[in-house]
Amino acid sequence: MSKGIKIVTIGGGSSYTPELVEGFIKRYEELPVRELWLVDIPAGEEKLNIVGALAKRMIEKAGLPIEVHLTLNRREALKDADFVTTQFRVGLLDARAKDEKIPLKYDVIGQETNGPGGLFKGLRTIPVILDICKDIEELCPDAWLVNFTNPAGMVTEAVLRYSNIKKVVGLCNVPVGMKMGIAKLLEVSADRVHIDFAGLNHMVYGLNVYLDGINITEDLLDKLTSKQSGITMKNIIDLGWEPAFIKGLKVLPCPYHRYYYQTSSILEEELESFKTVGTRAEVVKQVEKELFELYKDPNLSIKPPQLEKRGGAYYSDAACNLINSIYNDKRDIQPVNTRNNGAIASIPDDSAVEVNCMITKDGPKPIAVGDMPVAVRGLVQQIKSFERISAEAAVTGDYNTALLAMTINPLVPSDRIAKQILDEMLEAHKEYLPQFFKKQKSEV
Structure with missing residues (x-):
């Protein structure tokens, strides 16, 4: 790679791209990027x-x-790439708005990576990512695919299961956000905090939390039980936690666990927000509009601080760290989505998990945690079943498989409601789900 590194970003027009560029600039001495497509x-x-x-x-x-090269021709860009990052949204924010609105009609949480919304984002995204994988196999077979298109766990699962790409890593900003939130709560710098992460994407737990190498999990959980911990995301309201519940759980939940452990409160809050400010997608649209107005300014030559409102803070920084560690064989510890390979005992070896890994030139090496605590094991396994069956539905376009995925998701109360939501969402997203409609056409 003496010629310098070629990086291709699919979804390059994303509002997150300036953070990615900033990350490459900051690391240029170690990570000599020559071409960014x-x-x-x-x-x-x-x-x-x-x-x-x-x-x-x-x-x-x-x-x-x-x-910097800008193109609408993916194949032209991919030729001889060293790293390919993916950060796209099939159907744009209008599709996200439907994912959030339609379930609410049925008193079911509408959210872009959990429940019915997560299923449909996966159904739209997986065929596209698998197409990209075919291009990578042909045009840059040695490239690493770094995916932070959501639902990142389900997408990584699909790539591992339905493509020939072995060099794939899924990435999420939730673990980074949790570490930053804890550092803020403890009023210390983030580099003094270490968390043993294990679970799935948006279903990850901190099994142990360390400050300067000393296990402080119990003390930290006590602090979490105050009304609002501040450890959340821009898109998830901080409702605090029931103190006795957190003490009983004995591990650190992630912000997305609120959907599963505080379902009725979150649903109530979502319905209220929907009436007043609209869906999160509509809020994000406004934020994006303001960001792109800023980006247009010919005098702007830095990443504007307003980007943090977008909810994906630390995403791109995490991507740059990961690429840097693979390129330089740093062997540092980062939480990523990768093939389990026995790291979590109760998840199949060939499935995607989100777990701390040592990052080497050969990619992530998962750090074994043994089994998940019994208190959280069942929920993690249920969500893994949901991800696998959703990925299968995305690939096959099979209606029954999609209904099964919808029904086994814990946020959906019954098979009948699942069917009603599925039918309405299939119709709403028809344009982006040809795999579900081509069979019907061939029968006509």
Whole structure:
């Protein structure tokens, strides 16, 4: 790789891209990126051009010899890439709004990566990611695929199961956000905090929390039981936790566990928000609009601080860290989504898990945790079943499999309600789900 590194970002017109660019600039001495290709689709061309121009200004200001290429031709971009990052949203924010709105009609939580919304985001995304995998196999077979398109766990599961790509890592900002939140709660710098992460994407637990190498899990859980811990995401309200519950759980939940442990309260809050400010997708649309107005400014040559409102803070920084560690064989510890290989005893070896790994030039090596505590094991296994069956439905376009996935998700109360939601959402997203409709056409 003496010629420098070629990185391709699919979904390059995303509002997160400036953070990615900032990360590559910061690490240039260790990670000599020579070419950065930002790829998008025709519907995203305007945003791609705005973000691309900002990326070029940022690199120019830093005085670095990184070439930025903008293209709508994915295959042209992928040729001989070293790393491919994916950060796209099939159907854009309008599709997310439907994922959030439709379930609410049935008194079911509407959320982009959990429950019915998570299923449908997976059904739309997985066929696209598998197409990208075919291109990677042909055009850059030695490249690493770093995916942070949600639902990241389900997408990683699908790539491991239904493609020939072995060099894939799924990435999420939730573990990083949890570590930062704990550092803030303890009023210490984040590098003094270490967490033993294990579970699945958006279903990850901190089994142990350390400060300066000393296990402080019990003390930390006591602090968490105050009304609001501050350890949450921009898109998830902090309702605090029932003190006795957290003490009984004995491990650190992630913000997304609120959907499972506080279902009725979250649903109530969502219904209220829907009446007043609309869905999270509509809020994000407004934030994006403001961000792109800022990005257009020809005098802007840094990542604006307003990007943190977007809810994905630390995503791109985590991606740059991961790429840097693979490239330089750093052998440091990072939580990522990868093949289990026995790290968590009660999850199949060939399934995707989110767990601390040593990051090497050969990719992530999962750190074995043994089994998950009995208190959380069942929920983790249930969500893994949901991810696997959802991935199968996405690949086969089989209606019965999709209904099964919807019904076994703990946020959906019955098979009948699952069917009603499934039918309405299939119709609403028809344009992006050809696999479910092609059979019917061939019968006509």
